[in-house]
Amino acid sequence: MVIDKGLGKNSFMDLMETGSNYIDCVKFGFGTAPLYKTELLLYKINLAKQYGVTVMPGGTLLETAVLQDVVSEFFNTICNLGFNAIEVSDGTIELSRDQRTELIQEGIKNGLKVFTEYGKKISGSLIDAVVLADTLEVDLKAGAELLTIEARETGMGVGVFDEQGECRLNLLDDVLKFVTDTDKLIWEAPLKSQQVLFLNKFGPNANLGNISPGDILSLETLRRGLRQDTFTFGVRTKKEKEKEFFYVI
Amino acid sequence: MVIDKGLGKNSFMDLMETGSNYIDCVKFGFGTAPLYKTELLLYKINLAKQYGVTVMPGGTLLETAVLQDVVSEFFNTICNLGFNAIEVSDGTIELSRDQRTELIQEGIKNGLKVFTEYGKKISGSLIDAVVLADTLEVDLKAGAELLTIEARETGMGVGVFDEQGECRLNLLDDVLKFVTDTDKLIWEAPLKSQQVLFLNKFGPNANLGNISPGDILSLETLRRGLRQDTFTFGVRTKKEKEKEFFYVI
Amino acid sequence: MVIDKGLGKNSFMDLMETGSNYIDCVKFGFGTAPLYKTELLLYKINLAKQYGVTVMPGGTLLETAVLQDVVSEFFNTICNLGFNAIEVSDGTIELSRDQRTELIQEGIKNGLKVFTEYGKKISGSLIDAVVLADTLEVDLKAGAELLTIEARETGMGVGVFDEQGECRLNLLDDVLKFVTDTDKLIWEAPLKSQQVLFLNKFGPNANLGNISPGDILSLETLRRGLRQDTFTFGVRTKKEKEKEFFYVI
Numbered sequence: 001m002v003i004d005k006g007l008g009k010n011s012f013m014d015l016m017e018t019g020s021n022y023i024d025c026v027k028f029g030f031g032t033a034p035l036y037k038t039e040l041l042l043y044k045i046n047l048a049k050q051y052g053v054t055v056m057p058g059g060t061l062l063e064t065a066v067l068q069d070v071v072s073e074f075f076n077t078i079c080n081l082g083f084n085a086i087e088v089s090d091g092t093i094e095l096s097r098d099q100r101t102e103l104i105q106e107g108i109k110n111g112l113k114v115f116t117e118y119g120k121k122i123s124g125s126l127i128d129a130v131v132l133a134d135t136l137e138v139d140l141k142a143g144a145e146l147l148t149i150e151a152r153e154t155g156m157g158v159g160v161f162d163e164q165g166e167c168r169l170n171l172l173d174d175v176l177k178f179v180t181d182t183d184k185l186i187w188e189a190p191l192k193s194q195q196v197l198f199l200n201k202f203g204p205n206a207n208l209g210n211i212s213p214g215d216i217l218s219l220e221t222l223r224r225g226l227r228q229d230t231f232t233f234g235v236r237t238k239k240e241k242e243k244e245f246f247y248v249i
Numbered sequence: 250m251v252i253d254k255g256l257g258k259n260s261f262m263d264l265m266e267t268g269s270n271y272i273d274c275v276k277f278g279f280g281t282a283p284l285y286k287t288e289l290l291l292y293k294i295n296l297a298k299q300y301g302v303t304v305m306p307g308g309t310l311l312e313t314a315v316l317q318d319v320v321s322e323f324f325n326t327i328c329n330l331g332f333n334a335i336e337v338s339d340g341t342i343e344l345s346r347d348q349r350t351e352l353i354q355e356g357i358k359n360g361l362k363v364f365t366e367y368g369k370k371i372s373g374s375l376i377d378a379v380v381l382a383d384t385l386e387v388d389l390k391a392g393a394e395l396l397t398i399e400a401r402e403t404g405m406g407v408g409v410f411d412e413q414g415e416c417r418l419n420l421l422d423d424v425l426k427f428v429t430d431t432d433k434l435i436w437e438a439p440l441k442s443q444q445v446l447f448l449n450k451f452g453p454n455a456n457l458g459n460i461s462p463g464d465i466l467s468l469e470t471l472r473r474g475l476r477q478d479t480f481t482f483g484v485r486t487k488k489e490k491e492k493e494f495f496y497v498i
Numbered sequence: 499m500v501i502d503k504g505l506g507k508n509s510f511m512d513l514m515e516t517g518s519n520y521i522d523c524v525k526f527g528f529g530t531a532p533l534y535k536t537e538l539l540l541y542k543i544n545l546a547k548q549y550g551v552t553v554m555p556g557g558t559l560l561e562t563a564v565l566q567d568v569v570s571e572f573f574n575t576i577c578n579l580g581f582n583a584i585e586v587s588d589g590t591i592e593l594s595r596d597q598r599t600e601l602i603q604e605g606i607k608n609g610l611k612v613f614t615e616y617g618k619k620i621s622g623s624l625i626d627a628v629v630l631a632d633t634l635e636v637d638l639k640a641g642a643e644l645l646t647i648e649a650r651e652t653g654m655g656v657g658v659f660d661e662q663g664e665c666r667l668n669l670l671d672d673v674l675k676f677v678t679d680t681d682k683l684i685w686e687a688p689l690k691s692q693q694v695l696f697l698n699k700f701g702p703n704a705n706l707g708n709i710s711p712g713d714i715l716s717l718e719t720l721r722r723g724l725r726q727d728t729f730t731f732g733v734r735t736k737k738e739k740e741k742e743f744f745y746v747i
Contacts, residue, residue, distance in 0.1 A: 005463060005464070005466060005467045006267055006268070006463065006464075006465055006466030006467060007263070007267075008260075008262065008263020008264065008266050008267040009262075009263060009266060009267075010259035010260065010262060010263050010508035010509075011259075011260065011263050011506075011508065011509065013506065013507075013508060014505070014506020014507060014508050014509050015506065017506050017507060017535075017538065018504055018505075018506040018507075018534065018538065019504070021533075021535075022533070029467070030467070030470050030475055030476040030477075031470045031473070031475020031476060032466040032467065032469075032470055032475075034475070035270075035271070035466050035469050035470065035475075036267065036466075037266075040266065040267065060470075060475060060476060060477060060480075061475065064474075064475060064480075064483055067483070068483075091477060092477040092480050093480075121477040122477070154441075192652075214503060214504065215503070215504075216504055217503060217504030217530040217533050217534075218503050218504060218527070218528070218530065220530075220533050221528050221529045221530055221533065221558075224529065225562075226528055226529025226530075226532070226533075226558060226559065226562060227528040227529060227558060228528075228558060228589060228590040228619040228620070231558075231562075231590050231591075234562055234565070234566075254712060254713070254715060254716045255516055255517070255712065255713075255714055255715030255716060256512070256516075257509075257511070257512020257513065257515050257516040258511075258512060258515060258516075259508035259509065259511060259512050260508075260509065260512050278716070279716070279719050279724060279725040279726075280719045280722065280724020280725060281715040281716070281718075281719055281724075283724070284519075284520070284715050284718050284719065284724075285516065285715075286515075289515065289516065309719075309724060309725060309726060309729075310724065313723075313724060313729075313732055316732070317732075340726060341726040341729050342729075370726040371726070403690075
């Protein structure tokens with residue numbers, strides 16, 4: 001999952017043409033979606049869908065709609081614009097369990113994929129593995145696709161990361177202890193060191209989020225063992241090199 | 250005010266198409282302007298003006314001209330190229346008060362908007378609020394539009410920022426004590442934490458400078474309360490949501 | 499030498515149009531080359547060559563080929579695609595002196611320019627000036643153009659840089675003591691502070707590598723003294739200002 005903080009037409013075209021094979025979902029981060037001219041916004045949404053990439057506004061936008069009591073207008077507009085997914089989060093506002101489930105179900109009723117998020121955006125917020133495990137279970141039951149672990153755009157100071165973006169490994173171990181469906185998690189991991197950590201912990205296909213558009217190919221080299229940090233991944237797939245390696249025909 | 254460190258045609262087109270509603274002025278940072286092929290430079294200048302965005306070379310370029318004693322050539326070339334503003338600064342060289350006033354007036358005589366700058370670029374330089382207040386007054390009297398507080402491209406180690414880019418709050422309090430026209434200041438604030446700080450201190454419409462092209466929409470979400478860090482701004486404008494919020498028609 | 503981590507068509511066009519006068523070589527970093535659609539990869543390679551810029555895949559890709567025992571397929575594909583240079587490195591794998599020489603000579607036999615690299619990618623690796631001097635001598639004798647000093651994409655934690663990207667000056671002094679042909683070295687220097695350091699140490703024309711595409715014009719301003727950090731360079735060339743300075747005709 002890529003975070004797009006405001007790419008223009010040419011850059012977005014580049015992103016799709018270069019990276020669409022390696023991207024499942026693009027998020028128009030926080031509340032940026034309303035700031036585009038409508039024509040450009042429609043262009044981006046349609047291009048993503050043409051390339052088979054799921055496209056959603058940032059969770060903060062829905063949180064704003066909840067706070068301003070315009071949730072049904074939110075769904076109307078999102079669907080009219082052609083978004084095919086949303087993020088249901090409570091990074092900034094408080095949502096009761098019932099409100100959260102309603103939003104998930106409302107999304108599904110509108111034909112959207114729903115990604116949920118766990119974690120607060122305020123600096124210093126940690127995660128609680130037991131609550132996370134419970135949230136994941138209930139969200140999935142309500143119809144969510146995957147659950148994202150909040151790390152903000154910077155990867156610092158919230159969730160499993162400390163102020164320097166280093167992982168609090170004990171928190172991650174707790175997650176492994178209490179969460180069984182770890183393949184249903186998306187880890188926000190904007191920093192390379194974080195990407196390497198999660199790929200080592202959860203395997204080369206781990207779901208990662210808040211990836212910067214400029215890092216798509218770099219991340220894919222990490223997944224394939226085509227960079228020093230995960231070079232042994234490549235060794236593991238040596239038997240499959242005919243498929244993996246572009247110059248072996 | 251955006252700092253452009255060398256965008257090409259496609260990226261600059263993206264910047265204008267996506268961000269021009271949220272940009273007042275674009276600066277071709279430091280001495281980059283002479284490094285473009287003339288055709289490309291003219292293209293960028295004209296495009297900015299078509300989008301209603303003021304466009305100027307970096308202050309360092311004028312400082313170089315002063316040092317090399319080619320100030321009149323500088324003004325000829327800048328005007329011939331179609332720039333409609335300049336920055337008068339002494340971040341690197343020394344300028345007497347009289348020289349500074351002459352440069353401001355020379356700019357105005359040439360039909361240019363003049364932005365001045367206060368502060369040195371050398372690491373460790375602090376600001377003096379009393380001198381700043383005085384400089385602002387004299388610069389405005391000479392015809393300057395606004396005065397920029399130097400923070401470099403990185404936002405670290407000069408002006409009101411320490412080596413880590415944290416604000417020295419006592420210096421900011423001094424500014425508030427001695428400067429009355431704070432709406433005539435542009436704060437160079439390349440880091441998000443700095444943007445949040447100034448918006449909280451001076452309001453959602455505070456003039457910010459040295460904004461990275463990729464951060465235009467992100468900054469606008471901060472101004473509008475569409476991001477966690479300034480979410481309460483959005484709450485304040487709740488009454489105006491019909492105008493503010495794209496999905497409410 | 500620029501490191502390209504995955505630019506799309508529009509961005510790469512921008513890079514060439516804006517920066518080609520200031521770029522000798524572009525490297526498609528680590529193992530990103532195989533991740534492009536072939537058409538796009540060919541487009542980029544051809545465009546670079548049209549602009550007179552040497553173009554090569556990252557050294558890690560050849561290291562992967564060595565490890566997977568597909569070196570001859572590597573050379574076939576690289577030449578078929580139109581790359582005109584390679585990097586021979588052992589940042590991740592071990593190469594004997596003989597293997598290294600063979601790879602250099604194999605590159606030359608295939609009509610490619612060969613850049614070699616000294617240094618390991620693993621965090622904490624330092625350089626040994628005596629070994630470096632020896633490697634340079636043997637590499638050049640084998641036909642290499644230049645030798646690059648490893649600093650990774652981040653400029654941190656390897657080679658002459660510590661974990662914060664600060665230069666270990668004693669190591670640099672050792673290099674100056676033992677290496678005579680310092681103009682045959684390319685210093686990977688992604689951070690501005692590192693660029694300033696090398697330009698001051700080895701002169702405004704020092705070979706620098708792993709430069710980010712967005713920093714091309716900024717680096718050129720440093721070389722020409724059009725930025726505060728190396729402003730005195732401009733003063734030194736004052737006599738030549740007619741040639742250097744765009745607005746003096």
